[in-house]
Amino acid sequence: MSLPTITPGTSPADVPPGDEATAARYVRQIFARVAPRYDLLNHLLSFQIDRYWRRFTAEKASEALVLPTARALDLCCGTGDLLLALGRVHSGPMFGADFCRPMLVAAAAKLGGHARLIEADALALPVASGSLDLVTIAFGLRNLANYRNGLQEMRRVLRDGGRLAVLEFSQPRGRLLGPMYKLYFRYVLPRLGGAISGAANAYRYLQQSVDKFLSPEELSAAMLAVGFRQVRYWPLTGGIAVLHVATK
Numbered sequence: 001m002s003l004p005t006i007t008p009g010t011s012p013a014d015v016p017p018g019d020e021a022t023a024a025r026y027v028r029q030i031f032a033r034v035a036p037r038y039d040l041l042n043h044l045l046s047f048q049i050d051r052y053w054r055r056f057t058a059e060k061a062s063e064a065l066v067l068p069t070a071r072a073l074d075l076c077c078g079t080g081d082l083l084l085a086l087g088r089v090h091s092g093p094m095f096g097a098d099f100c101r102p103m104l105v106a107a108a109a110k111l112g113g114h115a116r117l118i119e120a121d122a123l124a125l126p127v128a129s130g131s132l133d134l135v136t137i138a139f140g141l142r143n144l145a146n147y148r149n150g151l152q153e154m155r156r157v158l159r160d161g162g163r164l165a166v167l168e169f170s171q172p173r174g175r176l177l178g179p180m181y182k183l184y185f186r187y188v189l190p191r192l193g194g195a196i197s198g199a200a201n202a203y204r205y206l207q208q209s210v211d212k213f214l215s216p217e218e219l220s221a222a223m224l225a226v227g228f229r230q231v232r233y234w235p236l237t238g239g240i241a242v243l244h245v246a247t248k
């Protein structure tokens, strides 16, 4: 099966289409700028619902963590909130990877040795093939310069039977919630986020990247296309976020 015709990866407005190296640099700089206020803004702008989304993700992902020795990697781990949630369901080896050092510095302060952190690009992981039981990625896939290559890399590092859990924003489709959310996301969030973080372009990018991201059906098709099976997904909070879980 081939990928449907969709954006191949994140395409920030200021970056020439198809220039993956510049897109990745742009994304890294954006997150470096917002890192000091990232947690505050995340919880504030989502009315704390993001905590519930990560808990739900950790619960579903725990199906892959039955053995205490199971190895989990959280990609695009940012300041480590999903690692914290995973730590509540698993006491075995856990790793976090991100390519933005200021986000990892914030994660290290919060996690205190709870997980091993790696500064790495999700598209080229310094991780042996077939070595992990679980890969998670929360609000990260949307930012990759190439979705297909990212999913392929996630599949490479998983063992056969291992699980991938992708938590990502989506567009709620409800008659009332859909238009209300669009207004909030397009007009309120970029202004509020920009004002509090001092990085207006970061919150414009957030809004545009969600607008351009794959629908849940397209993401399921993309996962199947790179060889995952048993793809399931759960729309959360009326479809504002969606959790996909797939098996290698």
Ligand SMILES: C[S@@+](CC[C@H](N)C(=O)[O-])C[C@H]1O[C@@H](n2cnc3c(N)ncnc32)[C@H](O)[C@@H]1O
Residues within 6 Å of the ligand: 024, 027, 028, 031, 042, 075, 076, 077, 078, 079, 080, 081, 082, 097, 098, 099, 100, 103, 120, 121, 122, 123, 137, 138, 139, 140, 143, 144, 145
């Ligand atoms: C929106 S934040 C999500 C952080 C965290 N997972 C959470 O749930 O809050 C996206 C993170 O993805 C990281 N990121 C984006 N592209 C990446 C890549 N190619 N490789 C590694 N990290 C990446 C950014 O540096 C940033 O920390």
